[in-house]
Amino acid sequence: MPIDVTTSRVPLGRAHLLASSVIREARRAGLGADAIATVGSLRRCVPAVGDVALLAVVPAARQTQVLNAFSRLPIVVTVTARETSSVSVETLRGPVTLHLTDPDQAGAALVWHTGSRAHVTQLQARAERLGVRFAGGHVARATGAGVSCASEQDVYALLDLPYIAPELRSGDGEIEAAGEGRLPRLVSELDIRGDLHMHSTWSDGRNTIADMVSAARQLGYEYIAITDHSERAWSSRKLAAADVDRQREEIDAVRAQARGIEVLHGIEVDIMHDGSLDFDDEVLGRFDIVLASLHDDGGHGRARLTERYLRAIHHPLVNIITHPTNRVPGYSDGYALDLEALWAAAAETGTAMEIDGAPGHLDLDGLLARRAASAGVTLEVGSDSHGVDALGRQMQFGVGTARRGWIEPRHVLNTRSAADVRAFIERKRTRGS
Ligand SMILES: [Zn+2]
């Protein structure tokens, strides 16, 4: 069921591709912009982006020339609106707006165009109390005297606040928290030591295990898990129980070649209609890590779906529940679930809940991740990559989604060492036995 049919929201992944191709062309064309960056909901990592907007730092004397050159980029089909310091265009891949700013107001413009509207409105109110005028991407003293705000830090400092990360700027408490020194120490991509969710050609992935491992090494990961789909999964290709040992042999061969990265043999096993798992315990026990997911709701309602999850969460071999609500940003809200019951069971049994970075998931959503973390649930940020090209990008989206949920490194399983991840798995396996 579409949830957003009246506005044209673009899924984060597509918005990111559009913005990066326009930035690439702008750079190639030597646009004369000192810095060009994404702003708006794309920069805040909102799952369904409203407008794809860019901001470039250009001295006033060159702005007309830059707007002209931008309008003539090969990717641009037509100009839909133009003002003194901005231009909106229709490109081959969708609409984009470019805003320009003077270097000495670059920080103010960046905050202004990044939004959200609620965040900016609250900043404006605070500014007014402090005798500062913040409007239209400019900051000035109420007396009219100019103030240089070259960086975002300058803007927040002027308002007596520490820097607030873009992903937090939703206008629901971050400014108060900043004012009281209560901002989280947000997880960042640098904290991520491994990726525990990806597919290979053994199921519906596009690359071999060896290719995935070598791409992960280039990202600097200490470990990864190969987690293909199980036999009865709702997927185009899947791993048969009879092939598990052959896959393990291939992983062993790759391990012998790949130095400096640990490769876990994992599985994304489907949760069946009765809450049992697609593979029996004897097969599951041969994997180093087990991810469980519900790809097929079976037409079930809240109680039955919750029950299916609870059964999986209580299974001693299940370590991570992937994309728990199965929402599709911009299209479907996902399952109705008794989330509080899931958090409680996950926290109690030592089962992690995923923040899946695939643009079609971004699930748990930041807000739900925040609730899960405060209920004591360990989170895992997974790329759910189906190819080498998605490894870095989808981890970036996953981390961005986590940051929207105020998630800190201490909440995230894959900020820990490989040994600590193995200990997490082992604790659940031996729990109660
Ligand atoms: Zn999945």
Ligand SMILES: [Zn+2]
């Ligand atoms: Zn997956």
